[in-house]
Amino acid sequence: MHFFATWCEPCVREIDSLQRLAAATRDKPLAIIAVDVAEVDLRVRAFFEKHPVDFTVLLDRDRTVSKAWDVTALPTSFVLDATLTPRLFIEGDLDWSSPDVLAAIEALYPTTGRDNRPLSKQPDHS
Amino acid sequence: MQRRQFLQGATALSFAAAFPAAARSEVVFAPKPGAWRSVDLVTKLEIEKPEGKIQAWIPLPSVSESEWMRPGDTKWTGNAVKVERVRDPKYGAEILHAIWKDGESAPSIEVTSRVAMRDRDIDLSKPGKAKSLSDAERKLNLEGTELIPVDGIVKQTSDKIVAAANAKTDIEKARAIYEWVVENTVRVASTRGCGIGDVAAMLKSGNLGGKCADLNALYVGLTRAAGVPARDVYGIRVIPSQFGYKSLGAGSANVTKAQHCRAEVFLAGFGWVPVDPADVRKVMLEEPPKDLPINDPKVVAARKTLFGAWEGNWVAYNTAHDVALPGSKHPKLGFLMYPQAERASLLLDCLDPDKFRYTLTSKEVTAS
Numbered sequence: 066m067h068f069f070a071t072w073c074e075p076c077v078r079e080i081d082s083l084q085r086l087a088a089a090t091r092d093k094p095l096a097i098i099a100v101d102v103a104e105v106d107l108r109v110r111a112f113f114e115k116h117p118v119d120f121t122v123l124l125d126r127d128r129t130v131s132k133a134w135d136v137t138a139l140p141t142s143f144v145l146d147a148t149l150t151p152r153l154f155i156e157g158d159l160d161w162s163s164p165d166v167l168a169a170i171e172a173l174y175p176t177t178g179r180d181n182r183p184l185s186k187q188p189d190h191s
Numbered sequence: 192m193q194r195r196q197f198l199q200g201a202t203a204l205s206f207a208a209a210f211p212a213a214a215r216s217e218v219v220f221a222p223k224p225g226a227w228r229s230v231d232l233v234t235k236l237e238i239e240k241p242e243g244k245i246q247a248w249i250p251l252p253s254v255s256e257s258e259w260m261r262p263g264d265t266k267w268t269g270n271a272v273k274v275e276r277v278r279d280p281k282y283g284a285e286i287l288h289a290i291w292k293d294g295e296s297a298p299s300i301e302v303t304s305r306v307a308m309r310d311r312d313i314d315l316s317k318p319g320k321a322k323s324l325s326d327a328e329r330k331l332n333l334e335g336t337e338l339i340p341v342d343g344i345v346k347q348t349s350d351k352i353v354a355a356a357n358a359k360t361d362i363e364k365a366r367a368i369y370e371w372v373v374e375n376t377v378r379v380a381s382t383r384g385c386g387i388g389d390v391a392a393m394l395k396s397g398n399l400g401g402k403c404a405d406l407n408a409l410y411v412g413l414t415r416a417a418g419v420p421a422r423d424v425y426g427i428r429v430i431p432s433q434f435g436y437k438s439l440g441a442g443s444a445n446v447t448k449a450q451h452c453r454a455e456v457f458l459a460g461f462g463w464v465p466v467d468p469a470d471v472r473k474v475m476l477e478e479p480p481k482d483l484p485i486n487d488p489k490v491v492a493a494r495k496t497l498f499g500a501w502e503g504n505w506v507a508y509n510t511a512h513d514v515a516l517p518g519s520k521h522p523k524l525g526f527l528m529y530p531q532a533e534r535a536s537l538l539l540d541c542l543d544p545d546k547f548r549y550t551l552t553s554k555e556v557t558a559s
Binding site for chain 1: 337382383386391395396537538540542543
């Protein structure tokens, strides 16, 4: 879950990084959902006409969702495991296609027979 | 993005002690309330690719102050089927709301507002008997808004600034925060429009860059959190600076992108006092030859003047936050400083005037 806005410079940089993640994980059990915070629809649409992406973009028009997720800075991302438990939390932009990041995400993929219960209820912060 | 250490140990040194003699300003920047100047501010709006229901909202000059801002008549022409002036009940912001018939092929409206303006200059060494704020006004200008909370990190930061400056009185607090904003923020050229004004996000991220709606909102939030009433004043530059500051005035009659948010702080004995730390940063970034250091004489002069004074070359629209557009289901706007319009229930991008489409022009009116 990636919270962003088109006015936020680090967010704009990170959109390309997320697209690289989408390409690298095309056949993997990973869904990327980008949530635009408090911008008008047409502005967001115009942005993605210039920066097409392969992942879902949702609109949090009145900040209800970002407040529910306690997002106070942009960009902010949460990586959830297969049980939808938040496991990783990132405040700020990240190179999502770096080997370390890909490895951390891969460690959360569900595998047959493995116990996918989280080690703790608190997500790791970075 | 690393969390930056946003306090750089700034203290509210007296202005004279903060700069060496070599940087003493030789630049004159001394607005004084003298002659009134009047302009006709014209907003022309034509909706591109009309479809479905079309409606628009145009901010009108709503700040009426006998000493420095006198809105006159507003007139309009166009092909809307309904046009009405609506007043926001909380802040008194006036909006012209226009609605077109479904299927209108070329929806347009042209709105002309006449406004008279004058410089402001408050002598902060001589408190007078300015009218005090009512309880309701005090509450309004101390409370948090959607984007300007006055608790949490805003309060913590404000407390640190005030403590570091050993500020005890309201004027000391207001000035300490002004100096802190000047020293710790930066104007960012690539910020769209005037910025967003999300004060908590700015402080939490440590990224204190933006434009006027960011930097002056930060000032207002920190000052309110210190218990001193403050407010943003959203408006638009309409004529050049009389003191030669290219960055502090309208560069031409086309003021489509000349919106500017100023600020005020309420000080007992003085009333509402003009402040504009964001414009000090604008001088640093944009005043020729650009990228001026903080001790450049032009910056020094602006910094000294813009706590207590400003030029009457700017029209004030309103002091409103969390603005609901009447007749729209869109969430409230953080502030209203640009024309707004909806096409088939989708709000257009007010920061893209060429596509929207709208223009604003300003023409000075000479008394005959």
